[in-house]
Protein backbone atom coordinates (compact mmCIF):
# COMPACT_ATOMS: atom_id res chain seq x y z
CA UNK A 110 0.00 0.00 0.00
CA UNK A 111 1.46 3.45 0.75
CA UNK A 112 1.29 6.26 3.23
CA UNK A 113 -1.17 8.44 5.02
CA UNK A 114 -0.89 11.76 6.73
CA UNK A 115 -2.91 13.58 9.30
CA UNK A 116 -2.59 17.31 9.72
CA UNK A 117 -3.52 19.64 12.53
CA UNK A 118 -6.04 22.31 11.86
CA UNK A 119 -4.16 25.47 10.90
CA UNK A 120 -6.80 27.77 12.27
CA UNK A 121 -7.06 26.27 15.72
CA UNK A 122 -3.53 26.15 17.01
CA UNK A 123 -4.03 22.97 18.94
CA UNK A 124 -5.22 20.93 15.99
CA UNK A 125 -2.99 18.71 13.93
CA UNK A 126 -2.82 17.44 10.39
CA UNK A 127 -2.32 13.76 10.33
CA UNK A 128 -0.57 12.30 7.43
CA UNK A 129 -0.86 8.63 7.35
CA UNK A 130 1.26 6.44 5.25
CA UNK A 131 -0.64 3.65 3.88
CA UNK A 132 1.74 0.97 2.72
CA UNK A 133 5.14 1.45 3.83
CA UNK A 134 7.83 1.42 1.26
CA UNK A 135 11.46 0.92 2.03
CA UNK A 136 12.14 3.22 -0.87
CA UNK A 137 9.89 6.13 -0.35
CA UNK A 138 10.11 7.72 -3.74
CA UNK A 139 9.62 4.34 -5.32
CA UNK A 140 10.15 4.74 -9.02
CA UNK A 141 7.63 3.07 -11.27
CA UNK A 142 10.21 0.62 -12.50
CA UNK A 143 12.38 0.19 -9.47
CA UNK A 144 12.58 -2.59 -6.98
CA UNK A 145 10.98 -0.62 -4.17
CA UNK A 146 9.25 -2.87 -1.70
CA UNK A 147 6.19 -2.10 0.32
CA UNK A 148 6.91 -3.68 3.63
CA UNK A 149 4.65 -1.78 5.93
CA UNK A 150 1.98 0.78 6.54
CA UNK A 151 3.14 4.04 8.11
CA UNK A 152 1.62 7.25 9.35
CA UNK A 153 2.90 10.60 10.49
CA UNK A 154 1.19 13.46 12.28
CA UNK A 155 2.20 17.05 11.48
CA UNK A 156 1.31 20.29 13.20
CA UNK A 157 -0.01 23.26 11.27
CA UNK A 158 3.58 24.36 10.58
CA UNK A 159 4.09 20.99 8.91
CA UNK A 160 6.49 19.77 11.57
CA UNK A 161 6.41 16.11 12.53
CA UNK A 162 4.72 15.36 15.84
CA UNK A 163 4.22 11.60 15.88
CA UNK A 164 4.58 8.59 13.69
CA UNK A 165 3.90 4.86 13.70
CA UNK A 166 4.37 1.87 11.43
CA UNK A 167 3.11 -1.66 10.91
CA UNK A 168 5.41 -4.18 9.22
CA UNK A 169 3.44 -6.59 7.06
CA UNK A 170 5.66 -9.67 7.28
CA UNK A 171 6.39 -9.53 10.99
CA UNK A 172 3.36 -7.78 12.49
CA UNK A 173 0.90 -9.74 10.36
CA UNK A 174 2.64 -13.09 9.81
CA UNK A 175 -0.69 -14.87 9.34
CA UNK A 176 -0.80 -13.56 5.76
CA UNK A 177 2.51 -15.26 4.99
CA UNK A 178 3.82 -12.50 2.74
CA UNK A 179 7.45 -11.92 1.96
CA UNK A 180 8.26 -8.22 1.73
CA UNK A 181 4.52 -7.63 1.84
CA UNK A 182 3.70 -9.65 -1.27
CA UNK A 183 2.99 -13.12 -2.59
CA UNK A 184 4.88 -14.23 -5.68
CA UNK A 185 2.91 -16.93 -7.48
CA UNK A 186 4.29 -20.12 -9.02
CA UNK A 187 4.53 -18.68 -12.52
CA UNK A 188 6.96 -16.07 -11.17
CA UNK A 189 5.07 -13.31 -13.01
CA UNK A 190 1.90 -13.03 -10.99
CA UNK A 191 2.49 -10.96 -7.87
CA UNK A 192 -0.29 -10.07 -5.43
CA UNK A 193 -0.90 -8.87 -1.89
CA UNK A 194 -3.81 -9.86 0.38
CA UNK A 195 -6.23 -6.93 0.62
CA UNK A 196 -7.31 -7.92 4.09
CA UNK A 197 -3.71 -7.62 5.27
CA UNK A 198 -3.80 -3.95 4.35
CA UNK A 199 -7.12 -3.51 6.16
CA UNK A 200 -5.78 -5.23 9.25
CA UNK A 201 -2.63 -3.14 9.11
CA UNK A 202 -4.77 -0.04 9.22
CA UNK A 203 -6.56 -1.21 12.38
CA UNK A 204 -3.20 -1.82 13.98
CA UNK A 205 -1.67 1.41 12.75
CA UNK A 206 -4.41 3.56 14.23
CA UNK A 207 -3.99 1.79 17.57
CA UNK A 208 -0.25 2.43 17.41
CA UNK A 209 -0.76 6.07 16.56
CA UNK A 210 -2.96 6.41 19.59
CA UNK A 211 -0.30 4.79 21.76
CA UNK A 212 2.28 7.13 20.21
CA UNK A 213 0.25 10.03 21.52
CA UNK A 214 -1.87 11.18 18.58
CA UNK A 215 -5.00 12.95 19.73
CA UNK A 216 -7.33 12.14 16.84
CA UNK A 217 -9.84 14.76 17.95
CA UNK A 218 -7.34 17.44 16.88
CA UNK A 219 -6.78 16.11 13.40
CA UNK A 220 -8.04 18.60 10.84
CA UNK A 221 -7.50 16.52 7.74
CA UNK A 222 -5.84 13.40 6.51
CA UNK A 223 -4.58 12.10 3.23
CA UNK A 224 -2.46 9.22 2.06
CA UNK A 225 -0.49 7.58 -0.66
CA UNK A 226 0.03 4.05 -1.83
CA UNK A 227 2.12 2.11 -4.28
CA UNK A 228 0.94 2.85 -7.79
CA UNK A 229 -0.89 0.54 -10.23
CA UNK A 230 -2.30 -2.14 -7.86
CA UNK A 231 -6.06 -2.69 -7.92
CA UNK A 232 -8.69 -3.67 -5.36
CA UNK A 233 -11.99 -5.36 -6.27
CA UNK A 234 -14.95 -4.61 -4.01
CA UNK A 235 -17.72 -7.15 -3.93
CA UNK A 236 -21.29 -6.23 -4.88
CA UNK A 237 -23.21 -4.83 -1.93
CA UNK A 238 -20.19 -3.65 0.05
CA UNK A 239 -21.04 -0.02 -0.51
CA UNK A 240 -23.70 -0.20 2.18
CA UNK A 241 -21.45 -2.09 4.52
CA UNK A 242 -18.78 0.61 4.22
CA UNK A 243 -21.32 3.20 5.28
CA UNK A 244 -22.44 1.33 8.34
CA UNK A 245 -19.26 -0.02 9.94
CA UNK A 246 -19.65 -0.77 13.64
CA UNK A 247 -17.21 1.07 15.91
CA UNK A 248 -16.92 -1.75 18.43
CA UNK A 249 -15.48 -4.20 15.90
CA UNK A 250 -12.23 -4.38 13.99
CA UNK A 251 -12.32 -3.17 10.41
CA UNK A 252 -10.78 -6.35 9.06
CA UNK A 253 -13.40 -8.39 10.83
CA UNK A 254 -16.20 -6.46 9.19
CA UNK A 255 -14.61 -6.39 5.74
CA UNK A 256 -13.64 -10.06 5.69
CA UNK A 257 -16.01 -10.78 2.79
CA UNK A 258 -15.86 -7.37 1.18
CA UNK A 259 -13.56 -8.17 -1.71
CA UNK A 260 -14.41 -10.18 -4.81
CA UNK A 261 -10.69 -10.75 -5.29
CA UNK A 262 -8.88 -11.56 -2.06
CA UNK A 263 -5.42 -11.01 -3.56
CA UNK A 264 -4.82 -7.70 -5.28
CA UNK A 265 -2.50 -7.57 -8.28
CA UNK A 266 0.30 -5.11 -7.50
CA UNK A 267 3.02 -3.22 -9.35
CA UNK A 268 5.46 -6.15 -9.37
CA UNK A 269 3.04 -8.23 -11.45
CA UNK A 270 4.19 -8.85 -15.02
CA UNK A 271 1.64 -11.44 -16.09
CA UNK A 272 -0.43 -9.34 -18.52
CA UNK A 273 1.71 -9.16 -21.67
CA UNK A 274 -1.21 -10.44 -23.79
CA UNK A 275 -3.60 -7.82 -22.43
CA UNK A 276 -1.01 -5.06 -22.97
CA UNK A 277 -0.87 -6.05 -26.62
CA UNK A 278 -4.67 -5.92 -26.82
CA UNK A 279 -4.76 -2.40 -25.36
CA UNK A 280 -2.12 -1.10 -27.72
CA UNK A 281 -3.84 -2.74 -30.69
CA UNK A 282 -7.19 -1.24 -29.68
CA UNK A 283 -5.90 2.32 -29.99
CA UNK A 284 -3.50 1.86 -32.89
CA UNK A 285 -0.18 0.99 -31.29
CA UNK A 286 2.09 1.83 -28.36
CA UNK A 287 2.76 5.36 -29.51
CA UNK A 288 -0.93 6.16 -29.67
CA UNK A 289 -1.52 4.68 -26.21
CA UNK A 290 1.35 6.79 -24.84
CA UNK A 291 -0.09 9.86 -26.52
CA UNK A 292 -3.49 9.29 -24.88
CA UNK A 293 -2.48 8.02 -21.44
CA UNK A 294 1.12 9.18 -20.91
CA UNK A 295 2.63 5.69 -21.13
CA UNK A 296 2.69 2.82 -23.58
CA UNK A 297 1.19 -0.40 -22.19
CA UNK A 298 2.95 -1.81 -19.16
CA UNK A 299 2.07 -5.11 -17.51
CA UNK A 300 1.78 -3.59 -14.07
CA UNK A 301 -0.51 -0.75 -15.20
CA UNK A 302 -4.09 -1.26 -14.06
CA UNK A 303 -5.86 -1.39 -17.45
CA UNK A 304 -4.23 -4.64 -18.50
CA UNK A 305 -4.65 -6.01 -14.97
CA UNK A 306 -8.40 -5.39 -15.01
CA UNK A 307 -8.62 -6.91 -18.50
CA UNK A 308 -6.87 -10.02 -17.17
CA UNK A 309 -9.31 -10.33 -14.27
CA UNK A 310 -12.21 -10.04 -16.72
CA UNK A 311 -10.73 -12.58 -19.12
CA UNK A 312 -9.57 -15.16 -16.62
CA UNK A 313 -11.99 -14.73 -13.69
CA UNK A 314 -15.32 -13.68 -15.18
CA UNK A 315 -17.30 -14.53 -12.05
CA UNK A 316 -15.03 -12.31 -9.96
CA UNK A 317 -15.35 -9.49 -12.45
CA UNK A 318 -19.13 -9.79 -12.61
CA UNK A 319 -19.33 -9.86 -8.84
CA UNK A 320 -17.29 -6.65 -8.56
CA UNK A 321 -19.18 -3.46 -7.72
CA UNK A 322 -16.20 -1.13 -7.70
CA UNK A 323 -12.54 -1.24 -8.68
CA UNK A 324 -10.20 0.98 -6.67
CA UNK A 325 -6.51 1.71 -6.94
CA UNK A 326 -4.74 0.92 -3.68
CA UNK A 327 -4.70 4.64 -2.88
CA UNK A 328 -8.43 5.17 -3.45
CA UNK A 329 -9.19 1.90 -1.64
CA UNK A 330 -7.39 3.18 1.47
CA UNK A 331 -9.17 6.50 1.12
CA UNK A 332 -12.51 4.65 0.87
CA UNK A 333 -11.88 3.06 4.25
CA UNK A 334 -11.64 6.54 5.79
CA UNK A 335 -14.63 8.12 4.09
CA UNK A 336 -16.82 5.06 4.51
CA UNK A 337 -17.76 5.19 0.87
CA UNK A 338 -16.12 4.46 -2.47
CA UNK A 339 -13.53 7.20 -2.87
CA UNK A 340 -12.70 8.51 -6.34
CA UNK A 341 -9.40 7.77 -8.05
CA UNK A 342 -7.25 10.91 -8.32
CA UNK A 343 -5.82 12.18 -11.62
CA UNK A 344 -2.18 11.55 -10.72
CA UNK A 345 -2.63 7.92 -9.73
CA UNK A 346 -5.10 7.41 -12.60
CA UNK A 347 -2.21 8.27 -14.92
CA UNK A 348 -0.63 4.94 -13.95
CA UNK A 349 -3.51 2.89 -15.33
CA UNK A 350 -3.15 3.23 -19.13
CA UNK A 351 -6.83 4.16 -19.15
CA UNK A 352 -7.22 7.90 -18.57
CA UNK A 353 -6.91 10.46 -21.30
CA UNK A 354 -4.19 12.69 -19.85
CA UNK A 355 -5.51 15.83 -21.49
CA UNK A 356 -9.23 15.52 -20.78
CA UNK A 357 -8.79 13.63 -17.48
CA UNK A 358 -11.59 11.31 -18.52
CA UNK A 359 -11.44 7.59 -19.07
CA UNK A 360 -10.69 6.95 -22.73
CA UNK A 361 -13.81 5.31 -24.25
CA UNK A 362 -11.69 3.34 -26.74
CA UNK A 363 -9.56 1.91 -23.99
CA UNK A 364 -12.48 1.17 -21.67
CA UNK A 365 -14.01 -0.89 -24.43
CA UNK A 366 -10.81 -2.86 -24.87
CA UNK A 367 -10.45 -3.51 -21.13
CA UNK A 368 -13.80 -5.04 -20.19
CA UNK A 369 -17.54 -4.47 -20.49
CA UNK A 370 -19.19 -1.99 -18.09
CA UNK A 371 -15.85 -1.05 -16.55
CA UNK A 372 -16.57 2.68 -16.42
CA UNK A 373 -19.30 2.23 -13.81
CA UNK A 374 -16.89 0.20 -11.69
CA UNK A 375 -14.19 2.90 -11.81
CA UNK A 376 -16.15 6.02 -10.90
CA UNK A 377 -15.07 9.47 -12.09
CA UNK A 378 -11.49 10.60 -11.42
CA UNK A 379 -10.91 13.84 -9.48
CA UNK A 380 -8.03 16.32 -8.98
CA UNK A 381 -5.54 14.89 -6.50
CA UNK A 382 -6.09 17.56 -3.84
CA UNK A 383 -9.87 17.08 -3.77
CA UNK A 384 -11.47 17.48 -0.37
CA UNK A 385 -13.60 14.37 -0.53
CA UNK A 386 -15.63 14.56 2.64
CA UNK A 387 -15.61 14.06 6.39
CA UNK A 388 -14.00 11.05 8.01
CA UNK A 389 -16.60 8.30 8.48
CA UNK A 390 -18.55 7.77 11.68
CA UNK A 391 -16.58 4.61 12.33
CA UNK A 392 -13.38 6.64 12.97
CA UNK A 393 -15.20 9.24 15.01
CA UNK A 394 -16.68 6.64 17.31
CA UNK A 395 -13.83 4.13 17.43
CA UNK A 396 -10.80 6.44 17.55
CA UNK A 397 -12.24 9.78 18.61
CA UNK A 398 -11.71 11.65 15.34
CA UNK A 399 -13.40 15.00 15.11
CA UNK A 400 -16.49 14.60 12.87
CA UNK A 401 -15.26 17.71 10.99
CA UNK A 402 -11.96 16.04 10.06
CA UNK A 403 -11.69 16.04 6.27
CA UNK A 404 -10.33 13.34 4.03
CA UNK A 405 -8.32 14.59 1.06
CA UNK A 406 -7.97 12.28 -1.95
CA UNK A 407 -5.17 9.72 -1.66
CA UNK A 408 -2.65 9.42 -4.49
CA UNK A 409 0.19 7.24 -5.78
CA UNK A 410 3.62 7.22 -4.19
CA UNK A 411 5.48 8.84 -7.08
CA UNK A 412 3.17 11.86 -7.21
CA UNK A 413 3.29 12.06 -3.41
CA UNK A 414 7.10 12.11 -3.58
CA UNK A 415 6.93 15.03 -5.97
CA UNK A 416 4.80 16.89 -3.43
CA UNK A 417 7.10 15.90 -0.56
CA UNK A 418 10.16 17.19 -2.40
CA UNK A 419 8.32 20.46 -3.12
CA UNK A 420 9.53 20.46 -6.71
CA UNK A 421 8.86 23.65 -8.61
CA UNK A 422 8.60 23.82 -12.38
CA UNK A 423 12.19 23.83 -13.60
CA UNK A 424 13.46 21.67 -10.72
CA UNK A 425 14.72 18.21 -11.52
CA UNK A 426 14.80 15.40 -8.96
CA UNK A 427 17.45 12.75 -9.51
CA UNK A 428 17.25 9.66 -7.38
CA UNK A 429 20.52 7.72 -7.30
CA UNK A 430 19.49 4.35 -5.94
CA UNK A 431 19.61 0.80 -7.18
CA UNK A 432 17.98 2.17 -10.29
CA UNK A 433 18.34 5.86 -11.02
CA UNK A 434 15.23 7.89 -11.65
CA UNK A 435 14.61 11.37 -12.79
CA UNK A 436 11.41 13.23 -12.24
CA UNK A 437 10.19 16.71 -12.83
CA UNK A 438 7.15 18.92 -13.30
CA UNK A 439 6.01 19.86 -16.77
CA UNK A 440 3.53 22.42 -18.01
CA UNK A 441 2.71 20.41 -21.11
CA UNK A 442 2.68 16.64 -21.61
CA UNK A 443 5.32 15.31 -23.95
CA UNK A 444 5.00 12.14 -25.98
CA UNK A 445 7.57 9.64 -24.69
CA UNK A 446 7.64 5.92 -25.30
CA UNK A 447 10.10 4.95 -22.59
CA UNK A 448 9.03 6.80 -19.49
CA UNK A 449 5.84 8.11 -18.01
CA UNK A 450 3.90 11.33 -18.05
CA UNK A 451 1.48 11.74 -15.15
CA UNK A 452 -1.00 14.38 -14.18
CA UNK A 453 0.48 16.64 -11.48
CA UNK A 454 -0.83 15.99 -7.97
CA UNK A 455 -0.86 19.69 -7.03
CA UNK A 456 -1.92 21.31 -10.27
CA UNK A 457 -4.68 19.66 -12.25
CA UNK A 458 -3.49 21.37 -15.42
CA UNK A 459 0.15 20.45 -14.88
CA UNK A 460 2.09 17.24 -15.47
CA UNK A 461 5.02 15.34 -14.12
CA UNK A 462 7.48 13.16 -15.98
CA UNK A 463 9.20 10.12 -14.63
CA UNK A 464 12.13 8.38 -16.26
CA UNK A 465 13.83 5.28 -14.95
CA UNK A 466 17.38 4.11 -15.63
CA UNK A 467 18.05 0.53 -14.63
CA UNK A 468 21.84 0.83 -14.61
CA UNK A 469 22.31 2.99 -11.54
CA UNK A 470 24.17 2.13 -8.35
CA UNK A 471 24.90 -1.46 -9.30
CA UNK A 472 26.79 -0.31 -12.38
CA UNK A 473 28.64 2.30 -10.30
CA UNK A 474 29.53 -0.49 -7.87
CA UNK A 475 30.83 -2.71 -10.69
CA UNK A 476 33.20 -0.04 -11.97
CA UNK A 477 34.19 0.86 -8.39
CA UNK A 478 35.00 -2.79 -7.68
CA UNK A 479 36.98 -3.26 -10.87
CA UNK A 480 38.98 -0.06 -10.32
CA UNK A 481 39.41 0.28 -6.56
CA UNK A 482 38.18 -2.94 -4.98
CA UNK A 483 35.07 -1.62 -3.33
CA UNK A 484 36.14 1.68 -1.81
CA UNK A 485 34.02 4.76 -2.49
CA UNK A 486 36.79 6.83 -0.95
CA UNK A 487 39.34 5.67 -3.52
CA UNK A 488 36.71 5.88 -6.24
CA UNK A 489 36.21 9.55 -5.36
CA UNK A 490 39.94 10.20 -5.34
CA UNK A 491 40.12 8.90 -8.91
CA UNK A 492 37.08 10.92 -9.91
CA UNK A 493 38.53 14.10 -8.41
CA UNK A 494 41.93 13.58 -10.02
CA UNK A 495 40.57 13.91 -13.57
CA UNK A 496 39.46 17.17 -15.18
CA UNK A 497 35.91 18.01 -16.20
CA UNK A 498 35.41 16.66 -19.71
CA UNK A 499 37.82 13.77 -19.08
CA UNK A 500 40.29 14.84 -21.81
CA UNK A 501 37.53 14.25 -24.35
CA UNK A 502 37.03 10.61 -23.35
CA UNK A 503 33.47 9.46 -22.90
CA UNK A 504 31.79 6.20 -21.93
CA UNK A 505 28.39 4.60 -21.38
CA UNK A 506 28.00 1.50 -19.23
CA UNK A 507 24.88 -0.68 -19.24
CA UNK A 508 25.16 -3.94 -17.30
CA UNK A 509 21.60 -4.85 -18.16
CA UNK A 510 19.44 -3.76 -21.07
CA UNK A 511 18.75 -0.11 -20.37
CA UNK A 512 15.30 1.42 -20.85
CA UNK A 513 16.47 4.74 -22.26
CA UNK A 514 18.46 4.21 -24.37
CA UNK A 515 17.63 0.61 -25.27
CA UNK A 516 21.26 -0.47 -25.13
CA UNK A 517 23.32 -3.08 -23.27
CA UNK A 518 27.09 -3.23 -22.83
CA UNK A 519 30.03 -0.87 -22.28
CA UNK A 520 31.04 1.64 -24.95
CA UNK A 521 34.01 3.99 -24.78
CA UNK A 522 35.19 6.67 -27.18
CA UNK A 523 38.16 9.03 -27.18
CA UNK A 524 38.32 12.69 -28.05
CA UNK A 525 38.14 11.87 -31.78
CA UNK A 526 35.02 9.72 -31.15
CA UNK A 527 36.96 6.58 -32.01
CA UNK A 528 35.63 3.55 -30.14
CA UNK A 529 38.04 1.98 -27.67
CA UNK A 530 37.88 -1.39 -25.96
CA UNK A 531 39.25 0.14 -22.76
CA UNK A 532 40.66 3.35 -21.37
CA UNK A 533 44.28 3.45 -20.39
CA UNK A 534 43.69 4.61 -16.82
CA UNK A 535 41.32 3.87 -13.98
CA UNK A 536 40.81 7.58 -13.39
CA UNK A 537 39.46 8.03 -16.90
CA UNK A 538 37.21 4.98 -16.55
CA UNK A 539 35.67 6.26 -13.32
CA UNK A 540 35.02 9.74 -14.67
CA UNK A 541 33.68 8.39 -17.95
CA UNK A 542 31.13 6.31 -16.06
CA UNK A 543 29.82 9.15 -13.89
CA UNK A 544 29.85 11.75 -16.66
CA UNK A 545 28.19 9.30 -19.07
CA UNK A 546 25.40 8.54 -16.59
CA UNK A 547 24.63 12.23 -16.08
CA UNK A 548 25.04 13.25 -19.72
CA UNK A 549 22.29 10.71 -20.52
CA UNK A 550 20.02 12.13 -17.84
CA UNK A 551 20.56 15.66 -19.10
CA UNK A 552 19.90 14.61 -22.71
CA UNK A 553 16.61 12.89 -21.81
CA UNK A 554 15.53 15.74 -19.52
CA UNK A 555 16.08 18.12 -22.43
CA UNK A 556 14.08 15.80 -24.68
CA UNK A 557 11.19 16.29 -22.25
CA UNK A 558 11.31 20.01 -22.94
CA UNK A 559 13.40 21.04 -19.93
CA UNK A 560 15.61 24.00 -20.68
CA UNK A 561 18.38 24.35 -18.16
CA UNK A 562 18.77 27.89 -16.96
CA UNK A 563 19.63 30.13 -14.05
CA UNK A 564 16.70 28.94 -12.00
CA UNK A 565 17.21 25.22 -12.52
CA UNK A 566 17.78 23.31 -9.31
CA UNK A 567 18.72 19.65 -9.10
CA UNK A 568 17.50 17.67 -6.09
CA UNK A 569 19.52 14.55 -5.40
CA UNK A 570 18.19 11.66 -3.33
CA UNK A 571 19.03 7.98 -2.90
CA UNK A 572 22.10 6.09 -1.70
CA UNK A 573 24.68 7.83 -3.90
CA UNK A 574 23.43 11.31 -2.99
CA UNK A 575 25.71 11.30 0.04
CA UNK A 576 28.73 11.16 -2.27
CA UNK A 577 29.83 14.74 -2.87
CA UNK A 578 32.33 13.87 -5.63
CA UNK A 579 29.50 12.28 -7.64
CA UNK A 580 27.20 15.23 -6.89
CA UNK A 581 29.82 17.69 -8.16
CA UNK A 582 29.77 15.94 -11.53
CA UNK A 583 25.97 16.10 -11.46
CA UNK A 584 26.11 19.86 -10.82
CA UNK A 585 28.66 20.35 -13.60
CA UNK A 586 26.90 18.23 -16.23
CA UNK A 587 23.59 20.03 -15.59
CA UNK A 588 25.36 23.36 -15.01
CA UNK A 589 23.02 23.83 -12.05
CA UNK A 590 23.27 23.74 -8.26
CA UNK A 591 22.57 20.41 -6.59
CA UNK A 592 20.60 20.17 -3.36
CA UNK A 593 20.17 17.10 -1.24
CA UNK A 594 16.92 15.89 0.20
CA UNK A 595 16.06 13.30 2.77
CA UNK A 596 14.14 11.06 0.38
CA UNK A 597 13.30 8.37 2.86
CA UNK A 598 10.06 10.04 3.79
CA UNK A 599 9.23 12.24 0.84
CA UNK A 600 6.11 10.31 -0.21
CA UNK A 601 4.82 10.19 3.34
CA UNK A 602 5.47 13.88 3.92
CA UNK A 603 4.03 14.63 0.52
CA UNK A 604 0.71 13.13 1.44
CA UNK A 605 0.76 15.02 4.74
CA UNK A 606 1.33 18.26 2.87
CA UNK A 607 -1.52 17.27 0.59
CA UNK A 608 -3.75 16.76 3.65
CA UNK A 609 -3.23 20.42 4.49
CA UNK A 610 -3.20 21.69 0.91
CA UNK A 611 -6.57 20.09 0.22
CA UNK A 612 -7.99 22.16 3.08
CA UNK A 613 -6.35 25.52 2.50
CA UNK A 614 -5.82 25.72 -1.24
CA UNK A 615 -8.61 28.19 -1.85
CA UNK A 616 -6.72 30.69 0.37
CA UNK A 617 -3.10 29.92 -0.37
CA UNK A 618 -0.81 28.40 -2.97
CA UNK A 619 1.21 25.26 -2.34
CA UNK A 620 4.43 27.32 -2.46
CA UNK A 621 3.10 29.74 0.16
CA UNK A 622 1.85 26.94 2.33
CA UNK A 623 5.29 25.30 2.45
CA UNK A 624 7.45 28.44 2.46
CA UNK A 625 8.46 28.18 6.10
CA UNK A 626 9.74 24.63 5.83
CA UNK A 627 13.53 24.36 6.04
CA UNK A 628 15.07 25.01 2.61
CA UNK A 629 16.86 22.16 0.85
CA UNK A 630 20.56 21.83 1.62
CA UNK A 631 22.92 23.10 -1.07
CA UNK A 632 25.45 20.37 -1.82
CA UNK A 633 27.38 21.65 -4.87
CA UNK A 634 27.50 24.57 -7.24
CA UNK A 635 28.48 24.05 -10.88
CA UNK A 636 32.00 25.03 -11.91
CA UNK A 637 32.36 28.13 -14.07
CA UNK A 638 33.40 26.26 -17.18
CA UNK A 639 30.73 23.56 -16.78
CA UNK A 640 28.45 24.56 -19.60
CA UNK A 641 31.25 25.17 -22.04
CA UNK A 642 32.47 21.64 -21.44
CA UNK A 643 29.26 19.70 -21.09
CA UNK A 644 26.86 21.30 -23.58
CA UNK A 645 28.92 19.92 -26.52
CA UNK A 646 29.38 16.62 -24.69
CA UNK A 647 25.60 16.13 -24.52
CA UNK A 648 25.57 16.33 -28.31
CA UNK A 649 28.46 13.87 -28.49
CA UNK A 650 26.56 11.58 -26.12
CA UNK A 651 23.55 11.65 -28.45
CA UNK A 652 25.77 10.85 -31.42
CA UNK A 653 27.41 8.00 -29.54
CA UNK A 654 24.05 6.44 -28.65
CA UNK A 655 22.86 6.84 -32.22
CA UNK A 656 25.99 5.16 -33.42
CA UNK A 657 25.60 2.24 -30.99
CA UNK A 658 21.95 1.80 -31.89
CA UNK A 659 22.73 1.84 -35.60
CA UNK A 660 25.45 -0.77 -35.12
CA UNK A 661 22.98 -3.23 -33.60
Ligand code: ADP
Nearest residue numbers: 136429430431432470474485571572573575576
Ligand atom coordinates in the same frame (compact mmCIF):
# COMPACT_ATOMS: atom_id res chain seq x y z
P1 ADP B 1 17.28 1.64 -3.25
O1 ADP B 1 17.05 2.23 -4.59
O2 ADP B 1 17.44 0.15 -3.30
O3 ADP B 1 16.40 2.14 -2.17
P2 ADP B 1 19.29 3.38 -2.11
O4 ADP B 1 18.70 4.66 -2.59
O5 ADP B 1 19.32 3.13 -0.65
O6 ADP B 1 18.73 2.12 -2.85
O7 ADP B 1 20.76 3.31 -2.68
C1 ADP B 1 21.55 2.17 -2.47
C2 ADP B 1 22.81 2.31 -3.28
O8 ADP B 1 23.51 3.47 -2.84
C3 ADP B 1 23.75 1.17 -3.10
O9 ADP B 1 23.61 0.27 -4.19
C4 ADP B 1 25.14 1.83 -3.11
O10 ADP B 1 25.85 1.46 -4.25
C5 ADP B 1 24.85 3.30 -3.21
N1 ADP B 1 25.70 4.06 -2.29
C6 ADP B 1 25.71 4.04 -0.96
N2 ADP B 1 26.68 4.86 -0.48
C7 ADP B 1 27.30 5.40 -1.55
C8 ADP B 1 28.39 6.30 -1.74
N3 ADP B 1 29.04 6.83 -0.71
N4 ADP B 1 28.73 6.62 -3.00
C9 ADP B 1 28.08 6.11 -4.05
N5 ADP B 1 27.06 5.25 -3.94
C10 ADP B 1 26.67 4.89 -2.70
